[in-house]
Amino acid sequence: PGEAKSGDPCLVLLVLTIRLLSIHLLLLLVLFLLLDMSDTAAVLLQAINAMDGSVGFDAIIVCTSNIAQENYWQQRLTKTTGKTARDGALILAVHEDWGSGGAGNGLGTLYAYTKARNKAKEEFGVDLDEKITKGWSVGMYHTAGKGTRLAPLPGSENNNKPGVKLSSMLEVDGVETELTILEAVIRQTNSYAPHRKGRLSVFWGDQVFIPSEAITPSGSHPADILAQCGPMPSESEWKERGLDKYGLIAVNAKGNAAQVEKVSYQTAMDILKSFGEIAQVGPSLGSFSLSAALLIAFLSEFSPEIKAKVDKFDSDPHFWMPMTLPKGEYSKIMVSKGSTAADADKHFARLSKFVDKFKKDNPCDGMLGCISTGASCYWWDYGQVTLYAKNNLLATKDTPEAHALRTFLQIKSRSTLKAADVSVDGKSVVMGCKVDKGSIKESVCSTVECPSVDVEGCVLVNVSAKKIKARDAIIYNVVDTSDDGIEMVGGGEVR
Known part of the structure; x- marks a missing residue:
């Protein structure tokens, strides 16, 4: 047969068929990707919904920098069991009194366990070796260090780096207060406990991760x-x-x-x-877990270093x-x-x-x-000040990840502020604040007392002042009594 002409009905039909098939294939690909994304989002949210303090480790070990922090976390975590650590969990806060260079997270893990084991026996009558060998799930959280990368925030918490606050409220002794970084990490990692019976699980006290599997x-x-x-x-x-x-x-x-x-x-x-x-x-x-057998073998192998x-x-x-x-x-x-x-x-x-x-x-x-x-x-x-700002401000976004963060932090309403003379955009997260007038845009504000505010792209936590004007700033644990108030408009400032 001769070459088909452009007006040939068969050729036109063939071209249309190819185009329709291409469109259908493209639509199927998009649908597949959307379903895959939907499945992943569902897994992430399912993981978050399990992070409510109802399940968790049988014992919690917190390795801190000094005796003051040890005492603080022993009391704080005992008071918040059922909301962070699971209800009934044995809380064992210890501190790392090692040489000037620190133990490192390897020997530091073994030393912290040794101290926690002694504390469990002396103060609670619990044989931790026996418990973990018979199936207890034990979680350990490393928090020792000055928090230099997060400076100056830990300084306002008496250098208690894991005590730096997040924009989420928690009731302690009948009083609403902010959730700390460490408490967020414990709440998140609880979900691993049922899958790690007879093991020691080791985590870092400044990062939260939500598994997508x-x-x-x-x-x-x-x-x-x-x-x-x-x-x-x-x-x-x-x-x-x-x-x-x-x-x-x-x-x-x-x-x-x-x-x-x-x-x-x-x-x-x-x-x-x-x-x-x-x-x-x-x-x-970096987070790892050890079987009871390997933990006890490590303790024996490195006993000279632990003693020295x-x-x-x-x-x-x-x-x-x-x-x-x-x-x-x-x-x-x-x-x-x-x-x-x-x-x-x-x-x-x-x-x-x-x-x-x-x-x-x-x-x-x-x-x-x-x-x-x-x-x-x-x-x-949350281990660096730039990441602290980034991950707090993530709560102001309209993305699946931002929704997941708000769900994890148990932020049920973006703003609880009722003042008629305060303009709060639909993105900002505002909780526990007393503000009379002003404007809040794309910011996260927690426990702020101020008659007049004008902030955009800011993180404000536990702040009291007569006036606040700020752009792209972090204002943390600040009490300013001056008539001029706080002005930080240069961008990237931290106070």
């Missing part, structure tokens, strides 16, 4: 670590996401995990070549890396971080001997596993 029970490995698992990123994505600032967790086809701490993309690729087929990769959240209180061991470079990486790769990483090859080889040999003995007494395929939070998990870090 159903929580996988621990127990397949003596130790496991939380990570945002997903496909291996490209080198450009690695740099864009700043992954060289985080530890990397790689999971092979057998489900065993390897830890690489804060290295470049190329270094990570070189190391992972020897690990076998990679099933999942993701940045580590001099050395500093972090979990990533001193526990997980020598337990999961080849000797040569481990030595290279440690030398690049300032260690000598001799010291790296000595520590590697020590941990290799430890692992061999542990596996003989407790047969297992691998020492370290991974619990994925999902690549789409929400991760709200």
Whole structure:
């Protein structure tokens, strides 16, 4: 047959059919993506709804910087059980009285457990070793440190970094007060407790994460670590996401995990070549859990360091890396971080001997596993002042993540302010405030007493003044009695 002309009905019908099929395929793709996003959002909200204090760890250990903070958190968390820690949880606040360099989160975990074990026995008549061996789920929260990255906010809390407040209200002794960062973290991590019987779970006291996958029970490995698992990123994505600032967790086809701490993309690729087929990769959240058997074995192995209180061991470079990486790769990483090859080889040999003995007494395929939070998990870090501002102001947005944050913080109404002469936009979050007149735009205000306000893009927590005019500022724990009041309009100011 001859070539079809442009006016040929068959050709026109064919073109129309192709176009309609293309449109249908596009619509199906969009629908698939929307359903996938909807499923993820549902998982996230389901996880948040379980974070209400009704479930949680049998015992809570809080590692603080000094005796004053230890006493504060012992009292505060005891009063708020059922709202943060679960009702009936054993609260064990301790402080890290180590050498000037600190214990690191590795030895710090073991030392904090040792002190908590003694406190449980002496003050509550509880044998913590026996309890965890028989199935107790124990949560530990590291809060020690000056909070330099969050300065100047911790200074106004007597350097009690985990006591920095968030824009959420909590009743303590019949009085409405702000939820603290640590209490938010405890409330969030409670959801892991039912899946970690007979284990010690270790968390950092300044970051909240909401898993986008159903929580996988621990127990397949003596130790496991939380990570945002997903496909291996490209080198450009690695740099864009700043992954060289985080530890990397790689999971092979057998489900065993390897830890690489804060290295470049190329270094990570070189190391992972020897690990076998990679099933999942993701940045580590750092939080980990230990079986009772591994915890007790660690306490025995590192008892000389615990007694001396001099050395500093972090979990990533001193526990997980020598337990999961080849000797040569481990030595290279440690030398690049300032260690000598001799010291790296000595520590590697020590941990290799430890692992061999542990596996003989407790047969297992691998020492370290991974619990994925999902690549789409929400991760709200309050450990830096810029992130504190960013994640507080997230509550003013109209996004699924912002809705999730407000749900987690139990913010039922964006504004409880009733004053007729105050203009509050539909985005701001205002609670526990007494304001007579003014304007509040895209701001988060909690417990503010001021006759006149004019703020935009600000975080105000526990502030009293005669006037406030601010733009893109943080005003925290401030009492200003001057007639001029507070003016911070330069942007990025913190007081």
